[in-house]
Amino acid sequence: MSRKTLTRRQFVAATAMSSAALISAPYVRGAYAAGKLSIGFWDHWVPGANKASTDLVNEWAAKEKVEVSIDYITSNNKKLELTVAAEAQAKSGHDILQMPTWWPHAYADQLESVTDIMGPIIKQNGEVNGTTKYLGQAGGKWLAVPATVGSQIKGPCSRIDLMKKHAGIDVQEMYPAGSTPKDENWTTDTFLKAAEACNKAGVPFGIGLGETTDSVDTAGAIFQSFGAELVNAKGDITVKTDAVRQALEFYKKLIAVLPADAASWDDASNNKWLISGRGALILNPPSSWAVAKRDAPQVAEQCWTHGMPAGPKGRFAPFLPYFWGVWAFGKNKEAAKSLLTHLSQPSSIEKFVAASGGYDLPAFANMTKLKTWAEEGPPKGTLYSYPDPHGRQTMSIAASPAPPKIAQQIYSQATLTKLALRYARGETMEQALAWAEGECEGFMRS
Template sequence: MISRKVGRRRFVAGTAVASAAFVAAPFVRGANAAGKLSVGFWDHWVPGANKATEALVKEWGEKNKVEVSMDFITSQGNKLLLTTAAESQAKSGHDVLAFSTWLPARYSEQLVPMNDVMEPLIKENGAVNGTVEYLGKLNGKWLAVPATSGSQIKGPCSRIDLLKKHAGIDIQAMYPVGGAPKADAWNLDNFLKAAEACQKGGNPFGIGLGTTSDSVDTAGALFHAFGAQLVNAKGDIVVKNDQVRQVLDYYKKLMQFLPADVPSWDDASNNKFLVSGQGSLIMNPPSAWAVAKRDAPQVAEQLWTHGFPVGPKGRYAPFLPYFWGIWNFSKNQAAAKSLITFLSQPSSAEKMTNASQGYDLPSFEKLTTFKVWAEESPPKGTLYHYPNPHNHQTLSIAAAPAPHKIAEQIYTQAIQTQMVVRYAKGEAMDKTLDWAAKELEGFTRN
């Protein structure tokens, strides 16, 4: 954990952030406002990306005369998750903390309501996508604010040359820079044909079916594309339905054309597979491309990030937002809200996105057209379609729309990928569905 301290001066109540008149004035005020603030950020994968966040916090701290201490906490080894749990139990720690995906709902009773921050931000920056609302809002109360840093779409990243060579697909023509997708024919049937062609050509798709996030997220998008729910929004177990049967049958066909060891893949496996030059397509944010640019430039110059194939019930892409939340035991909630609002301004979001080489993805509608995505290279424009600028696909998360406490367990226990592997390896459909139903019954009781 790396600590940075900025703005070593005491807080002066009522000071507004200069970049936007409304940013700090409604929040940073009052006799009880303290002169210190402690923030725990997610430690970024992309080298140098943390520096933009440091600079922004330093700017805010100096203008508002607040002494801010920053910790960048890695998610490797579940350190950020463990930090969150420890602070929740101790009722002591950071004023502001980064919360991944399901955690705002998990800690909803200990988080400060953020409606007074989110409502002006939505008015200024546009609506957030449905997945952010599902994860970050409960019973009309915003639990946290979607963070720019760390939020990501895990869409397809393909080899331009290999898709042309093996499958006859010009992915750049299908997803042109500066224009809307021309992807009506990019459906699950043609996706399966392309996977078969690339496998026969010696460069298969690298789609994991393990129990970690990358595999679960991809499975979630495919389940959504078939309209396949395990548990509905009311909490009813509905796993034994035709849509689930259809997606399992589809996945069984797809697995024939994937590397044999994909059930054991973790979140690093698909990245390594692509960067090594073996793979034609993976599902990932631009981190794999960024690594290839550094370590295998001949691979990077052939990579193109684009949309997911459309299924019977629509075109979905996995979206994993991070959030910034404030503990209700924070002693400086006003200043914390001010800082989060400042970090959510368009200029701040763009600086963080630029520093991450386009990896970071703001959740607000008006913040998905920054120049970085059209200009990043090689090849130029490779990330243009990454932020979904034309609303080409629905951003989703696996296990939705189940109630959070059930959905989080479906997600963390990788029920969907386990179902796929069990069935693809020869287990009878009914036995797979019975196994899933029993697991889900346990989740609903808990």
């Protein structure tokens, strides 16, 4: 059975059979007979997308004769994160709980290792990207299973017409549907020149500089494209480096041509900017395009999702994965692992992607060329490059590669966007860097 305890946020409009017998082997019931399994899933933005999860769970439950209950938990007002924290403290709750980005590390000592099922899943679906490993592993062990549902890249969504007219860039030619990108000249220098040209024409890039995730994710990818780290993988503070200085110089020039109120933007602002028709580019998953398809079809038919610009140290895409965690205090851990194996089958992943209209993004290398991304439109093929099918980008999350417990604080405190704004608004380079260094020192003490 399925129960829904929280109201779904109406955020966007909706729009390969397994060959590995090993990981599709059935859960073997023991002395507890069929048993029960309680699941807490993220409540999807896309209306109707939850049904794919419910159907796949019920399909598995009927086969294994397990009684299941599902709660869909909204991420509005951090209710999902609060649920994770509450269950961890009480050591009671769901057997499986979906959790975003940093939370597997935050509750590593209370999660059941899923290393035993991740080996076969990766063998079947392909290697996972580095960000998923960084967030989902500790000490060589898998803390949770990468969830297709909710995972996303926040890459560029450009207006075909405005970029061509004002910046002289044909984004469809640069990132053709069904073909390898021709993006050798799509660099941070080109990006900045395009932003300046579009601002001069009255259609600025809609890039936030606030303290919520969209703004932070953009800053993270840009800093990484310059090789800029506030704290390195060893936990050393590396704020006062040439790479950080270069990233700040770039950001100061970019901030000068962004909307005047960009520092106060939240995660809805760039969506509204695109849909209003006032901007030539935003950085976001396909949710904005999907809303435009419903509310402003003349805008949607001019949208094209594509790759990030390359900086001196490479091309980095903001990737935010979700995970399915199994609590160590759960009552039916073996059944939980069996279900997560089922949800990680190629056929299941394909259903998740289709149900979300291409929003959901698997972390596995062999699952980036599903037909949904090639067929979605208008215009047809607008989402083809969204999952980076040709491997042109490094998936990243802001504040990595710092140790996750430090990086999470840099991320949640929006240190990167605050640093960029301080320098852009008149602090000297050394003043801004000294502030950031002090912030990082504080994160290490806490």
